Amino acid sequence: MGRYCIILFLILAANLCFGQAPFRLSFHHLTREEGLSNNNVFCLLRDSRGFIWLGTANGLNRFDGTTCRVYKPDNANIDGTDIKNIVEDQSGNLWIGTENGLSKYDRKTDKFTSIPAPGHEKHFLSFPYCVDNKGLIWIKFSGNKSKGLYTYNPRTRQYIFVTAEISENLPRHQNDTFQEVRAIHCGNRNDLGINKIILKDNKVVKIESFLDGKKNQPAFSNIGYYACPDGDSIVWAGGLTDGLIKINTNKKTVRIFNQFQEKPLDTQLSHIVKFKHYLIIGSAKGLYFFDTIAEQFVQILTHSASIPSSLSANWNETPYLDRDQNLFISQLGFGVDFTNLNHHNVEQWLSQADCLKYGLADNHVSHLVQRNSQTWTKMLGAGTVVLDSNGKILRNYKLHSVILKDSKNRIWLSKKGEWIIVNTDNIIVKRINTKDLGLPADGLHFVIETSAGKYLAAYDRLFEILENGKKFKANPIDDLKKEGLLDCHPMLYDSLNQQVFLSANWWSGFYVLRKKMDHWMFLKRPDLQFRVFWIAMAFEKSKIWLCTDKGLALMDTKTFTYRLFTEKDGLPDNIVTNIVPEKNGNYWLVTNRGIAHYDRKLNEYRNYTGRDGADSKEYDWYGNFILPDGRAVFGGNNGLTVIDPRANQTYYVKPKIQVTDFFVNERSVRQPAYAGELAEVQPERNQSSFGFDLAGIEFGFPQKVKLQYKLGGIDKRWISVGNPASARYTDIPAGTYEFMARALDETGKLSSPVKSIRVVIQAPFWRTIWFRTILVSIFIGLGYIFFRIRLTQIQSDTKYKEQVKHIRAQAEINALRSQMNPHFIFNCMNTIDSYIFLSKTIQASEFLQKFSKLVRLILEYSRQEYISIQDDIHALELYIQLEQERGSYAFSYEISVHETLTKNEYLIPSMLFQPFVENAILHGLRHKKEEAGAFFINITTRNNQLICSIIDNGIGRIAAGRINLSRKHQSKSLGLKLTEDRILKINEIYPKQAYLKITDILTETDSGTIVEIGLPLLTFENIKS
The missing domain is CATH 2.40.10 (Thrombin, subunit H)
Structure with a gap:
C-alpha cells in the first residue's frame, strides 16, 4: 500500500510540475507598420545568411530584424504575389512557389529567374517542399498537365515524376534540410486522412493511409496539411476542432488529446513545430504548448491588450522555429510575432494582470526594500505591496510608500504628513507626525x-x-x-x-x-565630470561604486580619486543607473541596455533583456537587491523582474552582420551581385562619395545589437553605431580601401566574422597617370615645337645677321682692296717715271710691259674675292721682278709652295701677301749695306689651315723705324694697314681661322723679320657651301 502511495505521489508531483507554465515569452511584432507587405503571412524561412523570408498574400518579404524588403512582380522577376512556400538549396539560393509559377532567387545577384513547369505549362501553382542531400528540389505542382510531386535537378534542369497520391496542400517541411527523403506525410489526393509515402531512391515503395475512413478508421479531412513527423514512427497532426492527433505508424494506433486544464480544447489546431520535448501548436484561441513526455497540454499563450509583449492576436496560424530557436508565429491578419525560446530563468512579478487581479492602479515599481525573503515594493501611485519569495502578494499598504528597513529589521513607510514603523510581525509600532518634527509634509526622497x-x-x-x-x-x-x-538623493x-x-x-x-x-x-x-545616479559599497575596502552617465566609477573613500569604467572596458552601456553588489565581488548593473550581471572571475558582462523575459523597458534606481537564495530583484515600469543566475540555461546567439545596400552619392546602386555578396565595389570616375547599409541580424532583441565599421586608411578606429546603421563616406581620395563591418552582441562581445569589402575609388581622368602622361607629352610636344620654332627663328636671325655681317665684311674687304690697288699702282708709276727721267727707254719699255701685265692681273684679280694660289704667286713674282729692276739695291728671293697646295685648287684672298713682300723689300732689304738682301716665301698647311711665312734678312722693324723717324716726312705703310684689316675681316667670316703674326729676328749676326699669315683652307666647294 505504501509503495502505491509513493508512486501516486510521484505521478501527481510530475503532473503538477508539467502543469506549470514552462515558457515566459515576450514577443516582438512585425506588421505592415514595420514594413511588411501584407499582414497575412503563410510561410517563413530563415536562410543561411540569417534573413527571415516571409511569404505573404501580397509579395515576398526579407526581414533582417529591423527592416523589411519587399519583392513583387512589379519590382522583381518573381512569378506571383501569393507566396505558397520557400526552401533554400545548398548554394543559398531560394526556391519560391506562388499561385502563378516557380521562381529561383539567386543570392549573389539578388535576382529571380522563372522556372518552367514539367511540360512547359504556364500559370501553374507550385509548392516547393524540401531540398534533399543530392541537391534535388522536391516540388508539388497543381497544374492541369503537371499535377503531382516531382524532383527537379537544377544542374540538368530536368524533372522526374514521383507520385500523384498527395493532397492539394502539403505540410511545410521543417525537418533537417539536405537529408535523404525517406518518407512524406500528407493527405491523400482527396485531402482525407494522412498518407505515409515511403520512398527509396526517390521512388515510392509503399503508401500507408490513416484516418481516411477505411479499415474501420474515421475519416478526417485536411489534417494532412498540419502533419508534423516526430521521428520515424510518430506523426502529430492538427486540423481538428476537438484535439491533437498522435499516430504511431508502426503500431497503427491513433490517439486524440483534447483536454487542457481539465477542459475541452474547443478550438481548431493548426500547424505544429517541435522544440525539445514540446510541441508548439497554433490555434484560433492562442498558442498551445504540448508536453510529448507527459502527453498533455501544459500552457497556452494568448493576446493581452495590457501587455505589449504578448501575442498580437489569438489566431496563431503557422509557427516556425529556426536553428537559433527563434520562434515566429504568423497571425491571421496581424502579421508575425517572434521571440526566442532559449531564455534565462527570469520571472516577472506584479504583471498588469496581477495588478488588475489585486486592484492595483499601476504596476510601475519606484522603490524596493528587502526584509528577509519578503519584497516591500513601492508602487507608483498605488502604495506599498508586500510579496513573498514566490512573488505572491501578502498585503497592501495602499496609502503608504516604503522608505527604509532599519537595523532592528523594522520597515518604515511614509505618506503625506505621516511616517509609520512596522515590526517583524507586521504590526505598526509607531506613527510619527512629520509636522511635530518640523519636517515637510511631503516630498521625501x-x-x-x-x-x-x-x-x-x-x-x-x-x-x-x-x-x-x-x-x-x-x-x-x-x-x-x-x-x-x-x-x-541618493x-x-x-x-x-x-x-x-x-x-x-x-x-x-x-x-x-x-x-x-x-x-x-x-x-x-570632489570634482567629477559626470552625474551620480546611485552609490553603493564596493567589494574592496574603502571603495565605493558610483553609477554615472559616463560609466561606472570606483572611488577611494579616503583620497576621493576614482577610476572610470566605460564601454571600452566591456561595460554594456555608459549610462549606469544602479548597481547591486554581491558578496563574492560580482555585481548587477542597471544600464540603458537593460540588466547586466558581471562575473568577476570571467571578467565579463551578461545582459538580460526582453528576450530573456526582462519585460520592463526601464528600471528604477532605488533599492534593487538580492534575495537570500541569490535571485536578483529589479523594479521597473512593468513590475518586478526576478533573475536566478544559478539557472544553467545560457543562451547565446551571434548576430550576423549583413551589408544590405550599397550607395554612391546617396543613390542605391544595383550591382551585378547582391550587396551582401560583394567582395569589391568600384564606383565610376568622379564618384568619391559612397556608403553601405548595415544590419546585425538577431531576432531576440535586435536593437540591443551594436554594429561597428571602419574604412582602412581613413578610419583609425572602429566606429560604433546602432542597429541597423548606415556608413557614409564623402570625398575619399583615389585609391584602394578595405571596408570592414562587424556585429557585437548585447554584452559588447564580437559575435560575427568581420565582413570585408574592397572599395576601389578611381581618380578623375585628369588625375590618372595616363592623363598626366598624355598631358606631359602634350606639354613636352608643345615645348619642343615652340623650341624648334624659336630655334628656327634664332637660326634664321643668326643666319641673317651672319649674312649681313659677311656682306658688310666683304664690302669692307673690297673697299680695302680698292684702296690697296691705287697705292701699288702709284709706287709702280714712280718706278717708270724714274726710268724715263734717266732716259732708260729700253728698261722703261720692258718695265712698262711687266707693269702693264701686272696691272692687267691686278685689275682682273680685284674683281675676284678669292683667287688660286698659283695666280697669286704669278702676280707676286711680277711685282718682285719690278721691284728688283727699279731698286738701286740688290736682293734675291725664293717662293716655296707645298705640293698638296699645287695639286688642289686651293684659294686665297687676292693680293693678300703682296703688301708684306713690299714692306720687306722697301723697309728691310733696301737699307741693307753690307750684303745683298734676300727673302723667302713658304706656303704650306698646318692643322687644316693655310700658313704663309715671309722671311727676310733685312735690317728689321726697329732699325727701319729709326730711319723713318729721321725723315722729315714720315711714311706710313697704308697697304700693310689695309691688309691687316682684311685679315681681321676674314677672321669675322671664318672665326679663329685667320691670323697675322710678325716676329723680329734679333741676333748678334742676323736681323730681319718673319711674317706668318694664317688663313682658312679654302676650295671652290667649301666657299660655295
Missing part, C-alpha cells in the same frame, strides 16, 4: 540609517532624525543649506570612515559629509 537610532532624511533639504526610545527629533543640517543643495553611509556620500541638485553635484561634534558638516565636493 530618501532615508538612510547612519547608526542605531540615527537617520538622515532627504527632502529638498537634509535632516538628521534622532530616535530616543519612543521619541523622535529632527534637526536640519544647515551647513548644507549654505552650499545651496537641493534634492539630496545617499550612502560609509561606516568605516563615518562619512556620508550624497548626490544632489538632480545628480549634478557630489558631496561628502562628515560628523564633527555631533553635527554633520560639509567636508568636500
Whole structure:
C-alpha cells in the first residue's frame, strides 16, 4: 500500500510540475507598420545568411530584424504575389512557389529567374517542399498537365515524376534540410486522412493511409496539411476542432488529446513545430504548448491588450522555429510575432494582470526594500505591496510608500504628513507626525540609517532624525543649506570612515559629509565630470561604486580619486543607473541596455533583456537587491523582474552582420551581385562619395545589437553605431580601401566574422597617370615645337645677321682692296717715271710691259674675292721682278709652295701677301749695306689651315723705324694697314681661322723679320657651301 502511495505521489508531483507554465515569452511584432507587405503571412524561412523570408498574400518579404524588403512582380522577376512556400538549396539560393509559377532567387545577384513547369505549362501553382542531400528540389505542382510531386535537378534542369497520391496542400517541411527523403506525410489526393509515402531512391515503395475512413478508421479531412513527423514512427497532426492527433505508424494506433486544464480544447489546431520535448501548436484561441513526455497540454499563450509583449492576436496560424530557436508565429491578419525560446530563468512579478487581479492602479515599481525573503515594493501611485519569495502578494499598504528597513529589521513607510514603523510581525509600532518634527509634509526622497537610532532624511533639504526610545527629533543640517543643495538623493553611509556620500541638485553635484561634534558638516565636493545616479559599497575596502552617465566609477573613500569604467572596458552601456553588489565581488548593473550581471572571475558582462523575459523597458534606481537564495530583484515600469543566475540555461546567439545596400552619392546602386555578396565595389570616375547599409541580424532583441565599421586608411578606429546603421563616406581620395563591418552582441562581445569589402575609388581622368602622361607629352610636344620654332627663328636671325655681317665684311674687304690697288699702282708709276727721267727707254719699255701685265692681273684679280694660289704667286713674282729692276739695291728671293697646295685648287684672298713682300723689300732689304738682301716665301698647311711665312734678312722693324723717324716726312705703310684689316675681316667670316703674326729676328749676326699669315683652307666647294 505504501509503495502505491509513493508512486501516486510521484505521478501527481510530475503532473503538477508539467502543469506549470514552462515558457515566459515576450514577443516582438512585425506588421505592415514595420514594413511588411501584407499582414497575412503563410510561410517563413530563415536562410543561411540569417534573413527571415516571409511569404505573404501580397509579395515576398526579407526581414533582417529591423527592416523589411519587399519583392513583387512589379519590382522583381518573381512569378506571383501569393507566396505558397520557400526552401533554400545548398548554394543559398531560394526556391519560391506562388499561385502563378516557380521562381529561383539567386543570392549573389539578388535576382529571380522563372522556372518552367514539367511540360512547359504556364500559370501553374507550385509548392516547393524540401531540398534533399543530392541537391534535388522536391516540388508539388497543381497544374492541369503537371499535377503531382516531382524532383527537379537544377544542374540538368530536368524533372522526374514521383507520385500523384498527395493532397492539394502539403505540410511545410521543417525537418533537417539536405537529408535523404525517406518518407512524406500528407493527405491523400482527396485531402482525407494522412498518407505515409515511403520512398527509396526517390521512388515510392509503399503508401500507408490513416484516418481516411477505411479499415474501420474515421475519416478526417485536411489534417494532412498540419502533419508534423516526430521521428520515424510518430506523426502529430492538427486540423481538428476537438484535439491533437498522435499516430504511431508502426503500431497503427491513433490517439486524440483534447483536454487542457481539465477542459475541452474547443478550438481548431493548426500547424505544429517541435522544440525539445514540446510541441508548439497554433490555434484560433492562442498558442498551445504540448508536453510529448507527459502527453498533455501544459500552457497556452494568448493576446493581452495590457501587455505589449504578448501575442498580437489569438489566431496563431503557422509557427516556425529556426536553428537559433527563434520562434515566429504568423497571425491571421496581424502579421508575425517572434521571440526566442532559449531564455534565462527570469520571472516577472506584479504583471498588469496581477495588478488588475489585486486592484492595483499601476504596476510601475519606484522603490524596493528587502526584509528577509519578503519584497516591500513601492508602487507608483498605488502604495506599498508586500510579496513573498514566490512573488505572491501578502498585503497592501495602499496609502503608504516604503522608505527604509532599519537595523532592528523594522520597515518604515511614509505618506503625506505621516511616517509609520512596522515590526517583524507586521504590526505598526509607531506613527510619527512629520509636522511635530518640523519636517515637510511631503516630498521625501530618501532615508538612510547612519547608526542605531540615527537617520538622515532627504527632502529638498537634509535632516538628521534622532530616535530616543519612543521619541523622535529632527534637526536640519544647515551647513548644507549654505552650499545651496537641493534634492539630496541618493545617499550612502560609509561606516568605516563615518562619512556620508550624497548626490544632489538632480545628480549634478557630489558631496561628502562628515560628523564633527555631533553635527554633520560639509567636508568636500570632489570634482567629477559626470552625474551620480546611485552609490553603493564596493567589494574592496574603502571603495565605493558610483553609477554615472559616463560609466561606472570606483572611488577611494579616503583620497576621493576614482577610476572610470566605460564601454571600452566591456561595460554594456555608459549610462549606469544602479548597481547591486554581491558578496563574492560580482555585481548587477542597471544600464540603458537593460540588466547586466558581471562575473568577476570571467571578467565579463551578461545582459538580460526582453528576450530573456526582462519585460520592463526601464528600471528604477532605488533599492534593487538580492534575495537570500541569490535571485536578483529589479523594479521597473512593468513590475518586478526576478533573475536566478544559478539557472544553467545560457543562451547565446551571434548576430550576423549583413551589408544590405550599397550607395554612391546617396543613390542605391544595383550591382551585378547582391550587396551582401560583394567582395569589391568600384564606383565610376568622379564618384568619391559612397556608403553601405548595415544590419546585425538577431531576432531576440535586435536593437540591443551594436554594429561597428571602419574604412582602412581613413578610419583609425572602429566606429560604433546602432542597429541597423548606415556608413557614409564623402570625398575619399583615389585609391584602394578595405571596408570592414562587424556585429557585437548585447554584452559588447564580437559575435560575427568581420565582413570585408574592397572599395576601389578611381581618380578623375585628369588625375590618372595616363592623363598626366598624355598631358606631359602634350606639354613636352608643345615645348619642343615652340623650341624648334624659336630655334628656327634664332637660326634664321643668326643666319641673317651672319649674312649681313659677311656682306658688310666683304664690302669692307673690297673697299680695302680698292684702296690697296691705287697705292701699288702709284709706287709702280714712280718706278717708270724714274726710268724715263734717266732716259732708260729700253728698261722703261720692258718695265712698262711687266707693269702693264701686272696691272692687267691686278685689275682682273680685284674683281675676284678669292683667287688660286698659283695666280697669286704669278702676280707676286711680277711685282718682285719690278721691284728688283727699279731698286738701286740688290736682293734675291725664293717662293716655296707645298705640293698638296699645287695639286688642289686651293684659294686665297687676292693680293693678300703682296703688301708684306713690299714692306720687306722697301723697309728691310733696301737699307741693307753690307750684303745683298734676300727673302723667302713658304706656303704650306698646318692643322687644316693655310700658313704663309715671309722671311727676310733685312735690317728689321726697329732699325727701319729709326730711319723713318729721321725723315722729315714720315711714311706710313697704308697697304700693310689695309691688309691687316682684311685679315681681321676674314677672321669675322671664318672665326679663329685667320691670323697675322710678325716676329723680329734679333741676333748678334742676323736681323730681319718673319711674317706668318694664317688663313682658312679654302676650295671652290667649301666657299660655295
